[in-house]
Amino acid sequence: MLQLYIGNKNYSSWSMRPWVLMRQAGIDFEEVLVRFDSFAADSAFKQRIAAVSPTAKVPALVDGDLVVWDTLAIAEYLAERFPERALWPADARARAVARSACAEMHSGFTGLRGACPMNIEARLPETGALLWRDNAAVRADVARLVSLWTQLLDAHGGPMLFGGFTVADAFFAPVCTRLVTYALPLPPHIQAYVDRVTALPGVQDWVQGALAENDFLDFEEPYRLRGGRG
Numbered sequence: 001m002l003q004l005y006i007g008n009k010n011y012s013s014w015s016m017r018p019w020v021l022m023r024q025a026g027i028d029f030e031e032v033l034v035r036f037d038s039f040a041a042d043s044a045f046k047q048r049i050a051a052v053s054p055t056a057k058v059p060a061l062v063d064g065d066l067v068v069w070d071t072l073a074i075a076e077y078l079a080e081r082f083p084e085r086a087l088w089p090a091d092a093r094a095r096a097v098a099r100s101a102c103a104e105m106h107s108g109f110t111g112l113r114g115a116c117p118m119n120i121e122a123r124l125p126e127t128g129a130l131l132w133r134d135n136a137a138v139r140a141d142v143a144r145l146v147s148l149w150t151q152l153l154d155a156h157g158g159p160m161l162f163g164g165f166t167v168a169d170a171f172f173a174p175v176c177t178r179l180v181t182y183a184l185p186l187p188p189h190i191q192a193y194v195d196r197v198t199a200l201p202g203v204q205d206w207v208q209g210a211l212a213e214n215d216f217l218d219f220e221e222p223y224r225l226r227g228g229r230g
Contacts, residue, residue: 002029003062005052007045008036009210011220013118013174015059016206018074021170024202025085027078034058036217072106075167089162098162101148102171109144109175111137116178117220120210127223128182138184145175146190153189159196173203 004022006015022029034048046056053060053069061068061077068077079087088095115131115138131138152161152168160169176197179186186194197203216227 002027003032004029005032005034005049005058005060005062007034007058008213008215008217008220009033009206010120010213010215011036011118011217012058013113013178014057014071016118016174016177017071017170018059018061018078020173020200020202020206021075021078021087021167022202023205024165024170024200025078025082025087027082027085035215036220038219071171072102075102075170079167086164087167089156089166094156094162097152098166098168101152101161101168104148105171105175109141111135112141112145112175112178116182116184117222118174118178119181119221119224120177120207121213121227121229122181122224123183123229124181124223125183128184131182132184142179142184142186145172146187149190149193153193158193161193165200169197169200170202173197173200173206176203177207 002022004015004019006012006019009016019031021027034045037044039046049058049060050056052062053067055069057069059069059071059074061074063077063081068074075087078085089098115135116128149161149172156163160166161172162168176194178184179194180198198207214227216224218225
């Protein structure tokens with residue numbers, strides 16, 4: 001069976017992407033959670049994951065003696081391994097746009113990702129309001145999300161970015177959780193998309209796992225001094 005090595009569900013946005021993709025698409029896999037203790041070279045996390053992945057980072061997909069690292073590479077491998085799951089849009093032009101959107105997420109939105117780290121357990125609307133007021137990069141990244149998602153929803157009719165669920169929705173699922181955590185302002189049609197993504201069974205399964213961890217890690221918490229919502 002495929003094995004997917006991941007970090008803490010509450011914090012690891014990169015781990016969430018292939019996990020949600022596989023769970024939502026009905027691809028069987030064994031989850032191997034490697035708890036974050038620190039990211040120092042001698043940490044237990046780094047030593048454990050370095051034995052699996054050459055980058056010593058999560059996620060990593062193991063298929064027999066093959067290791068695939070990096071979320072985009074994992075998504076492409078799964079799409080080839082399970083063509084019947086239709087992980088990318090069927091139309092070649094739509095597929096190219098979907099890959100472009102995923103690549104943009106992969107390398108972009110650094111203002112939003114840096115200022116609003118994924119934290120599923122937390123609800124930080126006051127922090128979000130301050131970031132929205134003071135951080136132009138956050139506002140610019142959200143504006144780009146609104147533009148991109150509007151274009152794709154209009155072009156494909158929803159309910160997901162390319163009609164049905166694809167890799168693109170899995171890639172943007174952690175962004176949706178950030179928008180919820182920090183209560184960043186969105187137009188109604190984009191909020192509705194966020195609501196649809198967070199209601200997906202695969203996303204809900206991840207969220208429930210994150211809430212069950214009860215594992216407060218101070219080095220992942222720029223805004224809180226303790227665990228619990230708030």
